[in-house]
Amino acid sequence: MIELLKKLEPLNLEKTKFIGYENLDASAKVLGLYNKEGIGVQHLTGTGFVIFDQTPFYAISGGQDSDKGHLIFNQVEIEIIDVRKDVIPGYFIHEVNLSEQELRIGDLVDLRVCADFRYNSSLNHSALHITWQTILNNVGHYVEELGSKLNDERYQLQFCNDEMITPQLVLKAVEQINSKTIPEKIKSKIFFVTQEEAEAKNYLFEFTKIAPGEMVRMVEFPGIVIEPCSGTHIDSTEELKKIWFMNFTKTNKAVIIDMTTNPAVAKNYFKTKLEDRLKEIESQISKALEAGMRDSFDEQLKVARNLVEANNYIAIKELNEIGLNITALINKFLKNLEQENIKQFLSQDFQPKIIKDKFYYIETSNENYTNKLLISKASLLANENPEKVIILANQGQTNSNAVLVCNQKANFNVKLWFDEKLADKTGFKGGGGPLIIQIFSPAKEDFKTIKSALEE
Numbered sequence: 381m382i383e384l385l386k387k388l389e390p391l392n393l394e395k396t397k398f399i400g401y402e403n404l405d406a407s408a409k410v411l412g413l414y415n416k417e418g419i420g421v422q423h424l425t426g427t428g429f430v431i432f433d434q435t436p437f438y439a440i441s442g443g444q445d446s447d448k449g450h451l452i453f454n455q456v457e458i459e460i461i462d463v464r465k466d467v468i469p470g471y472f473i474h475e476v477n478l479s480e481q482e483l484r485i486g487d488l489v490d491l492r493v494c495a496d497f498r499y500n501s502s503l504n505h506s507a508l509h510i511t512w513q514t515i516l517n518n519v520g521h522y523v524e525e526l527g528s529k530l531n532d533e534r535y536q537l538q539f540c541n542d543e544m545i546t547p548q549l550v551l552k553a554v555e556q557i558n559s560k561t562i563p564e565k566i567k568s569k570i571f572f573v574t575q576e577e578a579e580a581k582n583y584l585f586e587f588t589k590i591a592p593g594e595m596v597r598m599v600e601f602p603g604i605v606i607e608p609c610s611g612t613h614i615d616s617t618e619e620l621k622k623i624w625f626m627n628f629t630k631t632n633k634a635v636i637i638d639m640t641t642n643p644a645v646a647k648n649y650f651k652t653k654l655e656d657r658l659k660e661i662e663s664q665i666s667k668a669l670e671a672g673m674r675d676s677f678d679e680q681l682k683v684a685r686n687l688v689e690a691n692n693y694i695a696i697k698e699l700n701e702i703g704l705n706i707t708a709l710i711n712k713f714l715k716n717l718e719q720e721n722i723k724q725f726l727s728q729d730f731q732p733k734i735i736k737d738k739f740y741y742i743e744t745s746n747e748n749y750t751n752k753l754l755i756s757k758a759s760l761l762a763n764e765n766p767e768k769v770i771i772l773a774n775q776g777q778t779n780s781n782a783v784l785v786c787n788q789k790a791n792f793n794v795k796l797w798f799d800e801k802l803a804d805k806t807g808f809k810g811g812g813g814p815l816i817i818q819i820f821s822p823a824k825e826d827f828k829t830i831k832s833a834l835e836e
């Protein structure tokens with residue numbers, strides 16, 4: 381929406397003074413108002429854009445999201461949706477939805493940046509500089525940066541693909557930061573240099589857009605990193621407390637690394653990736669053991685539980701590998717077990733009830749007797765008893781299942797019989813044709829209805 385403003389003529393307004401490095405609150409005067417089509421108006425309601433004489437709101441740039449917060453007018457809080465300074469140079473454009481409120485040129489409002497959002501963004505932004513340089517130090521040569529992104533929750537580094545950058549290397553850098561850079565309480569410095577000086581000192585500013593003559597704003601954590609940056613930062617590395625390495629993606633062109641300084645974000649992320657995954661693995665193992673598997677998984681589980689504590693990308697990868705290996709072992713066991721069951725089931729003799737001289741009816745009660753298993757037995761019986769309709773009905777712990785199978789010689793349509801006698805009266809659902817159907821009901825009691833329907 382804010383793109384519409386690109387169509388604007390050069391503005392005849394005083395440029396916006398950015399006071400957000402020192403202030404989170406400020407009063408401000410409305411200098412320009414634009415409706416949602418980007419047309420200048422004298423008064424605005426609903427959705428539109430506002431330019432003030434000054435603002436504490438950081439506008440999206442250098443990968444850092446714009447500040448969240450409100451404008452307060454007539455004691456009504458109105459959300460600032462987005463802030464951009466790149467649409468018309470020199471102006472901070474605030475996107476708002478005023479609803480019923482009306483703003484006029486010349487009105488005075490209070491602007492209030494959300495302090496938590498700003499501080500958490502500043503933490504991630506500072507960590508981004510430090511992580512970037514520490515990774516490069518470990519690589520040992522310069523790797524071109526493709527960009528970076530950050531907000532109050534997480535930060536992302538994007539490098540050109542370089543074979544030296546691996547998850548292990550990132551983990552090493554993270555450990556150096558957590559065990560050394562953070563406890564050393566390194567104070568940040570902000571200062572300005574001329575563009576000539578920045579070039580002479582070989583400060584990198586491939587991503588910094590600077591107007592001719594403008595000074596370059598530098599951020600430095602002495603001994604760690606020095607870069608041109610217009611973003612917001614913390615005062616000391618001590619404030620970071622700890623950084624977490626969450627994800628690592630490598631493509632042909634890029635290496636993308638996701639990190640955070642936010643304990644809640646990290647906790648949430650690793651909970652799903654590690655704790656929940658471990659629970660899945662544990663439940664899979666206990667089911668396999670209940671089914672009679674004899675293998676011991678103690679060693680793998682010990683390693684897996686240690687990985688959950690590690691809370692990093694490598695741990696996620698290793699835990700997934702352990703999970704996949706265990707799943708493969710269990711699947712192999714279950715497949716063998718199923719084949720054993722089928723073999724055993726096929727050789728078993730059941731006492732049938734012959735109903736109306738037509739129906740060959742067998743009842744079983746075993747949680748593991750699937751329709752697949754029942755069909756193999758019913759087909760055998762149908763060949764041995766070509767004039768009969770074979771019904772195998774099984775009651776599980778909470779549900780019922782059954783198969784009805786017959787030969788052509790039986791001259792009977794099992795599908796029709798099911799549709800007429802059972803489908804409407806029970807929870808049974810199923811499919812098949814005139815000679816074979818398999819049905820299943822989530823109700824345990826439905827099991828009894830089959831026999832009574834046959835006897836009707």
Ligand SMILES: [Zn+2]
Pocket residue numbers: 505506509599609610611612613
């Ligand atoms: Zn910065």
